[in-house]
Amino acid sequence: MSEAAGEALDPVVLPGRPGEIPAARDIRRFTAQAANARGGASIGSLLASVYYAVISLGIAIGMALGFTQAMRVALPPEPDVEAPANLSLATLVVVIVVALVGVLVSLAGRLGPVGAGGAEAAWWLPLPVDRRGLLRPAARRLPLVAALVLAILVGLLDAGLLDDVGPRVAHVIITSALVGAGIVLLAALAQSAGVSRSATALAGDLILAAAPVAAVGLALADWSVDEVPTLPWFGAALAALLLAAVAVLVDRRLHRIPTRSLRESGSVATQAVGAAVSLDSRELGRALTDGAASSTRRRLSRLRTARGPATAVVTADLVVLRRSVRHVVQLVVAALVPVLVTSVPELASSGGVLLALLVSGYVAMSATGEGARRAQMAPVLDRLLPLDAKTVRRLRMVVPGLAMLPWSVVAFASVGRWTGDVAGWVVLGVAATPVWAAAAVRSSYRPAPDWGGPLVSTPMGALPTGVGAVLARGPDVVVLGLLPVWIAVLLRHVGPTMVVIQAGLASIAVAVASSIATGTMMERMLASQEELDKAKKANR
Known part of the structure; x- marks a missing residue:
């Protein structure tokens, strides 16, 4: 079959001239065109999905803001008599923010943050092209999502519980977005330097554990803050410039990330997304737990408590938890x-x-x-x-x-x-x-939901009738x-x-x-x- 005939049958067969190695951008564009050509989705359906997602997000944010404000109004006033161990509401919000940072670091370590799963790992990674161009979308995706999520959550806490309005909320939202994107970019930088994903996840878990312990210590020491710390406009601008420099550094080091780390990160992310879409919390927990588990152990347990069938079951559960x-x-x-x-x-x-x-x-x-x-x-x-x-x-x-x-x-x-x-x-x-x-x-x-039975249309898509x-x-x-x-x-x-x-x-x-x-x-x-x-x- 001639080249002209092949192009007439399928315009996305080859992302370049025969005999030439295409650029990484052309390979990504070719993959997207092939997926769109075989997916049957039109530009109208894409715009409708984006519109539906934006409207749903806006409604969810409005409902969450109304709930937090209603909860703030319903809270009892602060008593005049000081208790032996008290915390201000602003201090509790700061503790929650630190805990969210720990969760973000842990998720960044478990999900990558840079990865290539499924067909991308099988086809893209062995190609003799610049790997940086292939991994740029994956390297940008998680920092942007982290910035958006952390900005929304912290903004809702500050505006709802602390009743901050005007420029103060804008400061909080911008600072949270910069912190969220910076944390993921630092995790990507550590991944490119050869730091294991389990070490990054462990650091996040330790930050999460330290947040409530520090809060209890602050309560015993009777020390509190009056508001959530933020960056001034000048400091936010400097932080944004520093963040851009870190993003450029991560982009230049993408080719140093080992193939094994990219495959593992992409596999965990794919498994987690599938579990979330199918409302399977057990599979989601397994993905996040096994995603950062070490492949080797330096210390072996002799399982001396396993003396029979009953103790074997209990010992196995205890080892899994430990x-x-x-x-x-x-x-x-x-x-x-x-x-x-x-x-x-x-x-x-x-x-x-x-x-x-x-x-x-x-x-x-x-x-x-x-x-x-x-x-x-x-x-x-x-x-x-x-x-x-x-x-x-x-x-x-x-x-x-x-x-x-x-x-x-x-x-x-x-x-x-x-x-x-x-x-x-x-x-x-x-x-x-x-x-x-x-x-x-x-x-x-x-038991698992019966996906073969009748489905009900919900904002999360079609779900089985007995999922509740x-x-x-x-x-x-x-x-x-x-x-x-x-x-x-x-x-x-x-x-x-x-x-x-x-x-x-x-x-x-x-x-x-x-x-x-x-x-x-x-x-x-x-x-x-x-x-x-x-x-x-x-x-x-």
Whole structure:
């Protein structure tokens, strides 16, 4: 076939003349043209998608701003009497910003920040062209996203909770955007210098863990700030120039990033995006955890606690939790959240304390169920051991229960300090610990949504009709199993009756989480009714 005939059949077959090595920009342009030609998307659909995304983002920002302002108005006024350990609301916002910086550094290490996954890694990286031109879009994408996200989040916190308006909010937004982009660019610079992604992720985890610990120290030292620190206009301009210089330096060092690091980063990013789109939090957690895991270990564990089938399951879960620094940090940070909330006078209300307990407890609980989530994905150990399914699920609750016990002591002791009855609240927290363990196992073994059934149109795309019931497995145990905690926090009082009822609900939660039934209660009732009808027809 002649060259003219080939061009007539497909105008994007070759990004240059035959016999010449095309430039990196031509290869990227050719790839985009080929994808667009075979994707069937038009410029109208692209503009509609962009318009829909912008409108949805604007609506979400407006709703979040209204919620934060309404919450600020509903906050109780600061008391005149100083407590032994208090934090100002502005100091808490600064602590949240530092924690967001830690999360950003950790994500930058786990996702790359520069990577090439899938077809790009298979086709682009072996080509004899300048790799810098191929990786420039990937190197720009994450800094821009980080700048946008951090600017929106910090701007909402400053404008909503602290009620800053006018130029002050503009200073906060610009400073946050510069910090977000700078953090990712520094991570990319470290990646080009050969720093392992696991080291960058570990640095982010340590920053995240240091934020609440420093806040507790500030509360004990009675030191607070009045506003979120920002850069003046002149300083922001200098920071922007410095940021541009770092971006140029990163661009010139893109070719030094090892191929293995690019493939691993792209693979983790692709897996994380797919998990987020399909609403699979378990797969997302696995991608972020395994993405920064070291391939080799210097120290081996002899697993001396594995003395039989039951202890083997518990030991395996314990090793998984111990080797995941991210989950250990998640536990520590979640335990200090109620301490911080009860130390801020504006937030130390019944609703704020209850929300802090539930949210931080669920975050801590999700960190303890990694062993059960891995067993649900690959039940190799469970199938090899001579244990039935219900016994295995009960054993999977041991490590979450042991991990949530110190969390309960710290969190409920802070609530007891707030109400003046530390011992009673600690007892209630210990009685509620099995509920968290049961919720961890129940959410880990929840079935996947049925994507083959009817779909419902949502702002996130088409989703299965039963996705809400699937995602509720786990949180439902928390909501129903902690009813005495709800009542006690709202009443600010703990009695022996509440502790007894909490212990009874904990045993019910353990029994529910031990069940191997995959359907909802309504589905099981319908199935039982159908079987009963079939039996009646057979008897006739």
